[in-house]
Every structure is written in structure tokens, then in C-alpha cells.
Amino acid sequence: MSANVEQNQRPDYDAELQKIADYVLDFTIESSEALDTARHCLMDTLGCGLLALRFPECTKHLGPLVEGTVVPHGARVPGTSFRLDPVKAAWDIGATIRWLDYNDTWLAAEWGHPSDNLGGILAISDHLSQTRLARGDSPLTMRQVLEAMIMAHEIQGVLALDNSFNRVGLDHVVLVKVASTAVVAKLMGADREQLLSALSHAWVDGQSLRTYRHAPNAGSRKSWAAGDATSRGVRLADIAMRGEMGIPSVLSAPQWGFYDILFSHTNRDLALKPEEERKFTFQRDFGSYVMENILFKISFPAEFHAQTACEAAVTLHPEVRNRLDEIDRIVLTTHDSAIRIISKEGNLANPADRDHCLQYMTAVPLIFGTLTAEHYEDEFHEANPRIDELRAKMEVVEDEAYSRDYYDPEKRSIANAIQVFFKDGSATEKVAVEYPVGHRRRRAEGIPLLVEKFRRNLATRFPAGRCEQILDLCADQVQLESTPVDRFVDLFVI
Secondary structure (H helix, E strand, O other), X not given: OOOOOOOOOOOOOOHHHHHHHHHHHHOOOOOHHHHHHHHHHHHHHHHHHHHHOOOHHHHOOXXXXXXXXXXXXOEEOOOOOOEEOHHHHHHHHHHHHHHOOOOOEEEOOOEEOHHHHHXXXXXXXXXXXXXXXXXXXXXXXXXXXXXXXXXXXXXXXXXXHHOOOHHHOEOOXXXXXXXXXXXXXXXXXXXXXXXXXXXXXXXXXXXXXXXXHOOOOOOOHHHHHHHHHHHHHHHHHHHHHOOOOOOOOOOOOOOOOHHHHHHHOOOHHHXXXXXXXXXXXXXXXXXXXXXXXXXXXXXXXXXXXXXXXXXXXXXXXXXXXXXXXXXXXXXXXXXXXXXXXXXXXXXXXXXXXXXXXHHHHHHHHHHHOOOOHHHHOHHHHHHOOHHHHHHOOEEEEEOHHHHHHHHOOOOOOOOEEEEEEEOOOOEOOOEEEOOOOOOHXXXXXXXXXXXXXXXXXXXXXXXXXXXXXXXXXXXXXXXXXXXXXXXXXXXXXO
16 A cells, blocks of 8 residues: 555544533533622623724624625624624624723633623524524523633633643634634534534634734734634534534644644744644643633723733822923833733834733823723824823833743732833832732722723613613622523613
8 A cells, every 4th residue: 555645544533622522511510609700701791892882993893794684583782783693793792892902801821802702602692592482492591601601711711721822823712713612502502523523613714813913913803803703603503503524633633633734833842842742731621710710801991911000000190190201211010921912112003003002001091090992092192192202211121020920820910010210310119010900819809890890881872771770680690690691682782
């Protein structure tokens, strides 16, 4: 037999896929902390989506692809009157959630925003609930939505702990697609074979490059990339539910698999490792760890590596606001991931460029004492040249202890420090913040602020009575969990 003839013996599914499928199908959510956190995550995530509806650059993407399309039992997009097929609804919900960079965050070897998965989860749950009611069956409940959120967070977050996709040039939304595919397939009633098939197709897809997140190409695609990924999860789950065969060794197939094509050959460090090490590693088993430790963006719509810098800048604002012209230099002390992805010099071309610039996100609260989504807009930037004047005076340095604590699973700090030096030789104190207000270590302080953030975001879209109705329901864990999904979504329809 010729040596270059391929052996066509179909393998078992890769163990990594089986691990995800078995978790989704067999694990029971028992953590009250995870469920309570998921409830607050639901509130915060929907609020971020509502706030984004104030921005035309976001809303221009929403609605049916063909105007006038009527979708029986279509999924609703919160804050709008759209009723769409679940794939497009997932896209729209996911895009609004992520548009302002204000929803939750997970930081590890890879980073991302696990609540992005709510796009697919809510769209399919709303559609299925309406369909079930139409044929006389019981709808899904919000408890099932919360459980799906916990599992999606866990899949995305645990895969991110040790496995860096950004180092091989891939965007973290690959993990949104995989997590959404898994939990949406479960909600649709997938058996193990269907779920494995769906997961294999998620991995075999060509994956998004990080090009649109970095200079000189940073742009608004990063605001809808997660919506695109979660909607793709819905589509792939649907394909698998129709009986489409899977690709069992999608990760491990020599020459043609994900590991050989996308996860090792483009990474010099991985390429030097033995072949058996060019694969995902799992720091822990799947459970509810990620939801319990999720990071909320409460105070600022800013890339999370800059949240503590923004807090420090607000602290220094009273001391520097009347001495801006006297500043000689500003030293930002930070961790390695912040330097790698959001430290930028030079012109910032658009809002998406600015909300991923550490120096910009520090300069604005130093000058104004706060940072809002409007502060990234072109008009604001052009009207305030002092922002770029301060950026030009900033020095960004790494503190290796900050970097170690960032990766430490017992700490997971996101530390930044700021010190301002004046031309007369004086200086402010060095203000350091290790844990942002949205960190698990500051939950008692953060949750009331998160609820208030949700209240403000609701008020941008609904009358006072509707806001109170939604707030009352979301404040009651038991009542919320028992609420049918379609009735919950009814409250968010314009």
C-alpha cells in the first residue's frame, strides 16, 4: 500500500468535545451563589443592550434582513418591536449587549465577555417558548435561561483559563460560538450525538482574527463580533438538530485539525512543544466557578483591563483638574495584558479605537471625573484636545507583581496605578487599585451599584411603571426563575 494513502478509519469524538457535551447534558446546577450571580448578570446584560439602542451606529444593524418579514413565534429583541427568526434575533441581541463594551468580563490566558452568549440563549428560549405554547405545551422558564447562562459562562471561561487564542491571532469570540452552540443545542433538546455534532461544526468553522481589535485596524466590528458568534451558535445547533453528521476529530486530526492548523503552527512557543502538548489544557473541571467569579463592569463602559485605572483617575481628579496645564508627566503602572492589548500612542480613529486605549480611558476621568459611552464619540473627542495632550504625557510601565496577581487563580486582580508629576517637581500620591468594584471580592459594594446601573438603563427605554415592574421581578429570585421566558421577554417589548 502506498505510504501516502490516508487511512479512512472514523475516530471517536475528540475528548475535549465529549467533556463539554457531558457537562452540558449531565451537570446539575446547585450553587445558589451562581444562580444569584446569574440573575444579576441577566439584569446587567439586558441593561447594556438597552443603553446601546441610543447609538445609531448600533441600531442601523438591527431588524430583519428583508424588510417586512413576518416570523411566526419570532424571537423578540429587547427594547425594540422586532420579532425575528432566532438566528437574526441572536445576532441583534448579542450586538446590542456588546456594543458599548459595558457587559461582564472574564480575564485569564484568554479574555472575553461570557454574557455575550445571552444573545443565542434568550433568542432560542423565547422562540421555543412561543412555539411550545402554540401547540399546548409548557414554555421554558427563566430558571432554564439562568442555568444556560451559567453553563455558557463555564465553557467559555474554563477554556480561557489556560488556553490563549489571542497569542495565535484568534479572537475570543470563538469561545462565544462554542459555548452558545453547546447550550443552545441543549435548550433545543439535543441528544449527545447531536450536541457533539454541533460542537464539532463550531470548531471547524473558520475563526475570526483579532485584527479589528488592534491598532491600526481597531474598529466597530469588535462591537458586533460576539453577536455574530452567538448567532452562529444558534445556526449550527439547528443544523445538528436536523441530523447533520459531525466531524469527530475536528481538533486533533493531523494536518487538517484545529490544533495543527490554527493553534500551534502560527505560535512559535507552541510549535516548539511536543505534539501531545499542542492541545487545550483544562485547569479545572466544569462546574459553576466562572459565573461565581465573573467580573462586572459597573462604573465605566471601558475595556476591563482599564477599569481600575479609571477608578484611580477618578480619585485623582479633584487634585489635578485645576492643574492640567502644570502636568509634566503621568506614570501608568499596569499588568502585561493591558500593555499588550490596550496601550496605544498616536491618533485614535473612531469610538471603538478609543474605548480600547488605556491612555484615553485614563485621561478622560482625570479631566472630567467620570467616563461614559458618550466620551468616546468623535464630537466629544474633537471638542476636547486636552485628552490627547494628556495622553502624550503618559508613560506606561509594567509591574511584574501586578502581572503575576492577574494570572493567580486565587487573586485574579486587575491592578493599575497612576501617579501625576507636575512641572514644579511636586507629585500626587501613587493611587493604586487592585480589584475593580465589579470583582467578586467587592460584591457587597458592587451589587447595589449594578442594580442602580440597571435602573438607569431601563429608564432610557421604558416608562417608569414598566421599569418598576421589571425591577420588582428581577429582584425576586424565586419569582424570576419560575417566570415563563415569553412573559419575561414581553416586558422588554416596545
